[in-house]
Amino acid sequence: MSLRYALIALLTGRPMTGYDISKSFSRSVAHVWHAPDSQIYPELNRMERDGLLDSVEVPWGKRGTKKEYHVTEAGLAAFREWMESPLVPQRQRDPVYLKAAYFDFADPEAVREQLRQQQAYWEEQLALLEQTRATLVDRSHPTLAARISKLNEREAELAVRYKIYAYDGLIARARTELEWIKDGFALIDELYGP
Amino acid sequence: MSLRYALIALLTGRPMTGYDISKSFSRSVAHVWHAPDSQIYPELNRMERDGLLDSVEVPWGKRGTKKEYHVTEAGLAAFREWMESPLVPQRQRDPVYLKAAYFDFADPEAVREQLRQQQAYWEEQLALLEQTRATLVDRSHPTLAARISKLNEREAELAVRYKIYAYDGLIARARTELEWIKDGFALIDELYGP
DNA sequence: CTGGACATGTAATATGTTACATGATTGC
DNA sequence: GCAATCATGTAACATATTACATGTCCAG
Numbered sequence: 446m447s448l449r450y451a452l453i454a455l456l457t458g459r460p461m462t463g464y465d466i467s468k469s470f471s472r473s474v475a476h477v478w479h480a481p482d483s484q485i486y487p488e489l490n491r492m493e494r495d496g497l498l499d500s501v502e503v504p505w506g507k508r509g510t511k512k513e514y515h516v517t518e519a520g521l522a523a524f525r526e527w528m529e530s531p532l533v534p535q536r537q538r539d540p541v542y543l544k545a546a547y548f549d550f551a552d553p554e555a556v557r558e559q560l561r562q563q564q565a566y567w568e569e570q571l572a573l574l575e576q577t578r579a580t581l582v583d584r585s586h587p588t589l590a591a592r593i594s595k596l597n598e599r600e601a602e603l604a605v606r607y608k609i610y611a612y613d614g615l616i617a618r619a620r621t622e623l624e625w626i627k628d629g630f631a632l633i634d635e636l637y638g639p
Numbered sequence: 640m641s642l643r644y645a646l647i648a649l650l651t652g653r654p655m656t657g658y659d660i661s662k663s664f665s666r667s668v669a670h671v672w673h674a675p676d677s678q679i680y681p682e683l684n685r686m687e688r689d690g691l692l693d694s695v696e697v698p699w700g701k702r703g704t705k706k707e708y709h710v711t712e713a714g715l716a717a718f719r720e721w722m723e724s725p726l727v728p729q730r731q732r733d734p735v736y737l738k739a740a741y742f743d744f745a746d747p748e749a750v751r752e753q754l755r756q757q758q759a760y761w762e763e764q765l766a767l768l769e770q771t772r773a774t775l776v777d778r779s780h781p782t783l784a785a786r787i788s789k790l791n792e793r794e795a796e797l798a799v800r801y802k803i804y805a806y807d808g809l810i811a812r813a814r815t816e817l818e819w820i821k822d823g824f825a826l827i828d829e830l831y832g833p
Numbered sequence: 834c835t836g837g838a839c840a841t842g843t844a845a846t847a848t849g850t851t852a853c854a855t856g857a858t859t860g861c
Numbered sequence: 862g863c864a865a866t867c868a869t870g871t872a873a874c875a876t877a878t879t880a881c882a883t884g885t886c887c888a889g
Binding site: 447450451454457475476477478479480524525528529531532534535536537538539540541542543544545546547548549550551552555558559562563566600602603604606607608610611612613614615617618621624625628629632636 | 641644645648651669670671672673674718719722723725726728729730731732733734735736737738739740741742743744745746749752753756757760794796797798800801802804805806807808809811812815816818819822823826830
């Protein structure tokens with residue numbers, strides 16, 4: 446059910462179409478949440494049906510229209526309620542750690558290759574996260590900028606600081622993963638020779 | 640589809656019933672993988688149908704029987720193939736970071752309370768992980784012990800070291816989460832006063 | 834006038850959760 | 862004999878993935 450709240454969170458910044466949201470979910474916001482089109486559009490419809498969102502038909506070009514969604518009072522209330530409700534701890538289900546625990550079933554070269562892939566992935570993530578963090582610090586991040594334009598300085602400060610805080614967590618996590626991967630290379634070298 | 644491989648991984652140690660597996664998934668192995676009964680039993684049946692597992696009816700008490708599953712050659716081959724195949728990077732979908740990015744929508748006391756809960760959760764996890772790690776180091780961990788009893792010293796060393804490596808990753812992750820939570824308390828104190 | 838971005842979905846499948854259901858065995 | 866544990870599921874629902882389908886608009 447968190448998809449709902451991720452959608453509301455995004456829409457608190459500015460009204461958006463399903464397409465806008467979809468793009469956000471595969472670009473900068475993707476670090477915090479991701480969902481494919483096929484999940485977004487039906488969920489937006491359900492949320493409108495449930496009164497959490499309102500939509501306005503906006504002209505698009507000559508004949509086309511698009512639906513811009515914005516959060517209703519009920520939606521905002523539901524979001525606040527979720528924000529204040531306790532978090533159910535996530536259950537562990539991460540294939541990476543499962544694999545690592547059984548690396549002895551794989552060829553050491555195959556293991557090295559997988560570690561390299563993971564390393565490349567996390568290095569790229571880390572770079573993106575730090576880049577995005579910088580746009581939060583200077584307040585140029587588009588979604589954030591849209592949101593804080595409607596707030597006073599104190600409120601804006603809070604919004605910005607918490608977003609930076611979230612990114613600091615993601616960055617720390619990425620660094621931890623990279624450290625662990627580095628240890629993995631060292632372990633294989635030790636067990637099989639370089 | 641990783642559930643399949645998690646099940647095979649467990650069964651490489653020793654033959655088990657669905658119930659045994661279910662218990663493992665909610666005790667020590669839960670750090671690496673978790674699944675409820677209702678997912679385990681049907682999946683075991685499907686895996687037997689697909690030839691990855693074999694089952695033997697074992698007497699249990701006077702009239703009862705239970706099904707002990709063991710991995711077939713085909714199952715082991717499938718496991719090795721999965722172990723050597725590249726990992727598709729996980730997409731981010733973590734409600735904790737989503738919430739953190741929007742903490743300004745919640746009352747600071749509610750935020751503190753959630754941080755306290757997260758802290759308690761991760762501290763408990765960390766303790767369990769370190770405890771389990773110790774049973775890997777001295778080779779008293781039941782699943783591991785069953786597995787290495789069938790291996791020579793070199794193979795046992797590999798199996799043990801990789802499992803410790805996986806737990807080191809989980810422990811590092813838990814510590815990183817705890818650090819981040821600590822920063823969260825500091826941030827709220829700074830923004831609202833202690 | 835064409836390709837890429839914009840826009841909105843459906844369908845089928847896979848995976849995961851919650852609740853319910855049932856019975857045997859073992860230890861006290 | 863009674864409670865806790867062992868044992869094995871089904872059913873309904875919720876969520877997520879993959880593949881497909883269709884059409885508009887805008888820039889070059």
